[in-house]
Amino acid sequence: MKKRIFLLGAGYSARAYARRQRGQAEAISGTTRSPEKFDALREDGIEPLIFDGTVSSEMADTLKRTTHLVLSAAPEAGAGDESHDPLLPHVDGRLRQAMPDLRWISYLSTVGVYGDHGGAWVDEGSECRPVSRRSVERLEAEKAWQRAAEREGLPLAVLRLAGIYGPGRNALASLAAGTARRIVKPGQIFNRIHVEDITGALSLLAEREMGGVFNLADGEPSPAEDVVTFAAELMGVEPPPEIPFDRAEMTPMARSFYGENKRVSNARIKEAGYAFAWPDYRTALTRMWAEDDWR
Known part of the structure; x- marks a missing residue:
C-alpha cells in the first residue's frame, strides 16, 4: 500500500x-x-x-x-x-x-x-x-x-x-544578505x-x-565562525570581523544557543542504513556554491 x-x-x-x-x-x-x-x-x-x-x-x-x-x-x-x-x-x-x-x-x-x-x-x-x-x-x-x-x-x-541549513538558509545566503557574523566564544561547538x-x-x-x-547531525561539529569563514572563501569575499561573544549584541534566544555546548554523534542513524549526502559543512557549501542552489 x-x-x-x-x-x-x-x-x-x-x-x-x-x-x-x-x-x-x-x-x-x-x-x-x-x-x-x-x-x-x-x-x-x-x-x-x-x-x-x-x-x-x-x-x-x-x-x-x-x-x-x-x-x-x-x-x-x-x-x-x-x-x-x-x-x-x-x-x-x-x-x-x-x-x-x-x-x-x-x-x-x-x-x-x-x-x-x-x-x-x-x-x-x-x-x-x-x-x-x-x-x-x-x-x-x-x-x-x-x-x-x-x-x-x-x-x-x-x-x-x-x-538546519539548506537552500536559503546557510552561511552563503547570510553573507550575500550582509547578515553573517563571526561571533567567537572559545571552545564553543555547534552541530548542523x-x-x-x-x-x-x-x-x-x-x-x-x-x-x-x-x-x-552531520559528521563535523565545529565553531560557527569557521563555517562563515569557509563560505566567504568560496565566495571570494572578506569574512566579517570577529566579535568576542561577551561583546556581541544578540537576542536572548540567539544567546541561549551559546549556553549549550556538545558534539552530537550520528552513528545510530548510520547503523540504521542511512548514508549522509551532505556529510560536513565544507562538502555541503562547496556543492551548493558549485550547483548554485544556495539561494
Missing part, C-alpha cells in the same frame, strides 16, 4: 520531505496557520489544511486515511496537556480510532534536549538535561508521543535535529544538518517503518 502522509506543521523541513516524496506517496497533506501559504504548499505537492489548535472535519477525515504521520510542529503553551503538543490532546488514548490506517509516526525534535555537555560527545543514550524552555517542552512532547505510540503498538521515530539529509533519513525510516531515537 502506498503511503498517505500527514505533515503536522508544513514548515521548511516538512516541505522538503514532501518534495522528495512527491510521486512516491499516494497523498501528502500538511497543516499551516496561514491560508496565504496554500499556493506554496500545493507547489510542493502538499494538500494544505488549516490547523490552529482545532481539528476541523476535513482534517479529521484526512487523519483517518493517514498511514505515515510526521510531527513537525513545535510545542505551544495552552495546547491542552503537559506536553504542550498541539495534536496529542486531540488523539491521545484513541490513536487507532482517529487514525485507523496509521502505520508509522515520526516526531521531529531537537538536539537541544541534551542541554550542555561541555563540548563532549553525546549520543542517543546520553543524559538529557535541557536548558531552554523550548527544549524542555520538546523532551516532554517526545515522551508523551512515545507513551501514546507504545500504547497502540506503533513505531515512533524520534529525530533529534541539529541546526542539511535539510536534504533530514528528508533522506525520514524517507529511509518511513519506508522501513522503523522506530527509535536518532540524532540527525
Whole structure:
C-alpha cells in the first residue's frame, strides 16, 4: 500500500520531505496557520489544511486515511496537556480510532534536549538535561508521543535535529544578505544538518517503518565562525570581523544557543542504513556554491 502522509506543521523541513516524496506517496497533506501559504504548499505537492489548535472535519477525515504521520510542529503553551503538543490532546488514548490506517509516526525534535555537555560527545543514550524552555517542552512532547505510540503498538521515530541549513538558509545566503557574523566564544561547538539529509533519513525510516531515537547531525561539529569563514572563501569575499561573544549584541534566544555546548554523534542513524549526502559543512557549501542552489 502506498503511503498517505500527514505533515503536522508544513514548515521548511516538512516541505522538503514532501518534495522528495512527491510521486512516491499516494497523498501528502500538511497543516499551516496561514491560508496565504496554500499556493506554496500545493507547489510542493502538499494538500494544505488549516490547523490552529482545532481539528476541523476535513482534517479529521484526512487523519483517518493517514498511514505515515510526521510531527513537525513545535510545542505551544495552552495546547491542552503537559506536553504542550498541539495534536496529542486531540488523539491521545484513541490513536487507532482517529487514525485507523496509521502505520508509522515520526516526531521531529531537537538536539537541544541534551542541554550542555561541555563540548563532549553525546549520543542517543546520553543524559538529557535541557536548558531552554523550548527544549524542555520538546523532551516532554517526545515522551508523551512515545507513551501514546507504545500504547497502540506503533513505531515512533524520534529525530533529534541539529541546526538546519539548506537552500536559503546557510552561511552563503547570510553573507550575500550582509547578515553573517563571526561571533567567537572559545571552545564553543555547534552541530548542523542539511535539510536534504533530514528528508533522506525520514524517507529511509518511513519506508522501513522503523522506530527509535536518532540524532540527525552531520559528521563535523565545529565553531560557527569557521563555517562563515569557509563560505566567504568560496565566495571570494572578506569574512566579517570577529566579535568576542561577551561583546556581541544578540537576542536572548540567539544567546541561549551559546549556553549549550556538545558534539552530537550520528552513528545510530548510520547503523540504521542511512548514508549522509551532505556529510560536513565544507562538502555541503562547496556543492551548493558549485550547483548554485544556495539561494
